[in-house]
Amino acid sequence: MVPRFMQQSKIWKKIKKPLVVGFYIIASLIISFASLHATDGVAEAIFSEILSAFSALAIFATALSVALFNYVDNISKDLSVVEGDADKISAALIGLATLKKEVIVNAGLILALLIMELALKGISKSTSPDSTPFQDFYWVILSLRFSFFTLALLAVSEQIRGLLVAIDYRNVIHAGKRSNK
Numbered sequence: 762m763v764p765r766f767m768q769q770s771k772i773w774k775k776i777k778k779p780l781v782v783g784f785y786i787i788a789s790l791i792i793s794f795a796s797l798h799a800t801d802g803v804a805e806a807i808f809s810e811i812l813s814a815f816s817a818l819a820i821f822a823t824a825l826s827v828a829l830f831n832y833v834d835n836i837s838k839d840l841s842v843v844e845g846d847a848d849k850i851s852a853a854l855i856g857l858a859t860l861k862k863e864v865i866v867n868a869g870l871i872l873a874l875l876i877m878e879l880a881l882k883g884i885s886k887s888t889s890p891d892s893t894p895f896q897d898f899y900w901v902i903l904s905l906r907f908s909f910f911t912l913a914l915l916a917v918s919e920q921i922r923g924l925l926v927a928i929d930y931r932n933v934i935h936a937g938k939r940s941n942k
Contacts, residue, residue: 782912789911794897794904802900808907812878815910819875822917826868829920833861833927839934857930860923867916867923874909874916881906 796804837857840850885902 782915785915786908786912789908790904793907794900797900797903798897805900805903808903812882812906812910815875815878815913818910818913818917819871822871822913822920823868825917825920825924826864829924829927830861830864832924832931833857833864836927836931836934837861839931843934853930857927860926864920864923867920871913871916874913878906878909881909 793804793808797808837854840853840857843850881902885899888898
């Protein structure tokens, strides 16, 4: 339940998503580091195997983003020829434009997360255990890498949610076209 003063605040709408994302990163970082610490590093093999799928996830997300962008763009074109309440159609077009922007931002985020994960992987490989400031340095790096992977999964789930919203939009548009005939 969001307090009333926050519901009215436009600032809350702008910072709500980054706060959720930040909490998600911190939670996944702590959980993965705690798992590594509790298992005395045995869980490292599991995390490494999961992280090996990051490139495939990025490829899937990029392909999904291109397909979703084109799908939403086609919906926008379909919507522009629908007759009806101009305010509702305008609001729908604005929503679709926002969805297209979100698709592009999510695709860029996933690629940036992949690059940062690979950079951290390189850092962990380039340092020797003797030169690290503390023994659990590798676990911190692995936990960060895993956090980036889980954040990419969150972004992909947002892309899929966006696709489901777009499908709903298309169904409403086609229902409107049939009722006008």
